[in-house]
Amino acid sequence: MDSLNPNTEVRLKVAQCLRTLTACTHDEDIAAALHTLHSYVDEGPESFTTSVQRAEFRRAHYTRALQCLVSNVQADWLRRLAAAQRIELWDGLFLHGPPEQALLVLMEGIGSLRWAQPSTNLDHLVSITERFLQSGRLADLLWSYCLETAPSDSPQLRETLLGRIVALPDLTANRLHPHNKPLFLPRQYYPLLASEMLTALERTCQALKDGTDCSLTFVAQTLGKVCIQGHSGEYVVLAVLAPRLSACTHSDMVWRRVCWKLLENVPQRWIESVLNGLVQAVSGLSGLSLIVLGYLAADRERRPLLIQVLRSVSQAWANPSAVKHTPLEQQLYVTKALLLSVNLLTDSELQELRSELLQCLLGGMQSHLDSNVVQIRRVGMVVGECLSTRMDISGTKLKFEYEQDEDTRELLSLMTPAVTSDEPVNGDDSLQETREVTPTPQKASSENKTGPRDDELTPYDMSGDQEISQASPPRYLRDCLETLISSEDPARVELSLRVAESLVRKNAFATREISVQLTKVLLHMEDKYSINGFLSLRQATMVALAATDCIPVTQYLTTEFYSLNYSLRQRLDILEVLALAAQELSKPITEKRDPSVGTAANTDLTLYPGDNPVHWRQVVEKRIQSNTKRLRRGATQPLAKATPNRYAPVAGHFFFPLLRNYDRPQLTFDLLGGDHLVLGRLIHTLGLFMHLAVNAPMGRALLDFVWAVRYHADQMVRRGVLFAVCSVFLSMPSQNLLLDFSDQLFETRTWLADVAEGDPDADCRSLAIQSLVLLDKSLKKQLQDPQALSPES
Secondary structure, three states: OOOOOHHHHHHHHHHHHHHHHHHOOOHHHHHHHHHHHHHOOOOOOOOOOOHHHHHHHHHHOHHHHHHHHHHOOOOHHHHHOOHHHHHHHHHHHHHHOOHHHHHHHHHHHHOOOOOOOOOHHHHHHHHHHHHHHHOOHHHHHHHHHHOOOOOOOOHHHHHHHHHHHHOHHHHHHHHHHHHOOHHHOHHHHHHHHHHHHHHHHHHHHHHHHOOOOOOOHHHHHHHHHHHHOOOHHHHHHHHHHHHHHHHHOOOOHHHHHHHHHHHHOOOHHHHHHHHHHHHHHOOOHHHHHHHHHHHHHOOOOOHHHHHHHHHHHHHHHHOHHHHHHOOHHHHHHHHHHHHHHHHHOOHHHHHHOHHHHHHHHHHHHHHHHOOOOHHHHHHHHHHHHHHHHHHOEOOEOOOOOOOOOHHHHHHHHHOOOOOOOOOOOOHHHHHHHHHHHOOOHHHHHHHHHOOOOOOOOOOOOOOOOOOOOOOOOOOOHHHHHHHHHHOOOHHHHHHHHHHHHHHHHHOHHHHHHHHHHHHHHHHHOOOOOOOOOHHHHHHHHHHHHHHHOHHHHHHHHHHHHOOOOOOHHHHHHHHHHHHHHHHHHHOOOOOOOOOOOOOOOOOOOOOOHHHOOOOHHHHHHHHHHHOOOOOOOOOOOOOOOOOOOOOHHHHHHHHHHHHOOOOOOOOOOOOOOOOHHHHHHHHHHHHHHHHHOOOOOOHHHHHHHHHOOOOOOOHHHHHHHHHHHHHHHHHOOHHHHHHHOOOOHHHHHHHHHHHHHHOOOHHHHHHHHHHHHHHHHHHHHHHOOOOOOOOOO
């Protein structure tokens, strides 16, 4: 044995110990083998192994030894060990060796298919994993990578280790189900992981002060992977990391350097999630910006920096490319900084920057108002109002109509001037005097009530009264059409519009005679008389026409969609009518509908009890039945009767005509140019047609159409593309999907993965993930089908 080198000697001893643990049944030999293995991870003064032997064991044999222990967790000799022996020798091997290898073996053992049901063996591995986390082994793992003392590993192994660390709650929940441990739940595990990361960072700072080089690459990768999986705000950054890092960096230069390197080493694809968590951790960017900008504005020597910041922020806000390609959250941050900076300027500084701000106002507002996203348009309106008010351009102030939400109210509050202490506040005294002299309406009314009540009369409730019209609604559809075409009487036009839908559904034969003509009239009709609910009444009638006389009306609408001299609003109306008609046709008819009652009619009539001649015995019997509980076995209701899909036979009339002329620009309509709002709505509508016509042969045509615009700059178009892709994967049979798209599946999957990871729009990322799940599910189902893999198929 003396002639053997240390590496060979360790290899032979470890092999002998593993054979003993696998085959031997004598307790003395088992204990001796465990003692031998434990000596290679024991670095105490009583250890009889050399540092070279211990290093070789950790490098080449530690993982194999742990895997042997896990594979023999059900052995009888383990149960014969005393509790103290098992904790020291068996459990100690997992808690004193290289932590990265121990964690991988433990997670592999817990996730093994052999533990299909809860058992004592599984509980043993779970308890060791708990002790592993509670004893600070995660901090040791991260610290070993900071010192770069961990064994050199491949990128695949490091990615696996990162996945096990970050996804430990998910992995244990999938295996343990209701028997999961509280420590493995996200609300406890991720704060623990954050604390262990802080411990590693503290050791790094101390090592740097002692002159030892460290690397933060692995810690930064762990932080980035945690944040990209959605645990940045509540569990890690906000609760633990951010407050501690903020406190440490105030006065310690080494901590600032460490934090800088930590963020610098976060992979580029994860940095946005990390920064979002950090911004949320400091109570929003507006608060942080207020502090920073207020600091710049507080001193005369620093005010040039405030003006410089304002110039940069205004250029960023007005950049058309930034409006299209940056997330909404980031645009809100820039807008808040812009308004805060403008609010802190003096009148003289504002006059110096007047031309630059005016250029920002004109160009930036145009870019924001051209956006398809409602929130971005509102941001442009708010900034336009605030800047025009602050600059007082020729006494003209912009005013827009928009619905205020939390974001707009916060933006408007940033322009509210704060009341300083040196301003006289004299209004309270006069206001108090006014309150004493002038009685409030409530007080006046109460005083009036104290007087005599003999002359008071109880008012009659007229809230439900309706104005009696002199005109009567038309009874026939053709009369309704004539009124809509030629009548100038607002009352007759309104009555005709209100009964049009019910007349269409009441008499299908009469509808087919004039369906296209009536559709044309409604499509070009304008709300000249300010009819209440005009748009909904007009749309409901057009939907009824398309559902009743499907093919002619659909052919007319799809042809007019690409015709000249139509506004964008009319083209969007066509798409909405087609979508609603397709949805109506795809739904089963559950009950016979009264054709005399339309969807636009809102007359809910309740019969007077005396008008319904029901015998009193029937009334009593009905009440008894409604209050009687019956216990039955099996189904209590009959199964729904299968009905044919009325939309499937005519789906092609909805779908294919809209694909004909999309690439032909016109004088007033350029679908692939500036009219991207209509393009996004068109793609979304086509995806809806595909979804409603399940198993229809339209998937290939739809994917070929959207493939050319999958990288469109407008996020609404990209959302429509991803929705259409989801519809294809959801509606097409898996066999057809594999056959029709075999040449594009790899490229499609790669594109979806890129979108899910790097698209600036959150909805696009979510739709891409759903598409990937649907695609993988279809492929897995098809590949597991033995008939699909047969040579005949």
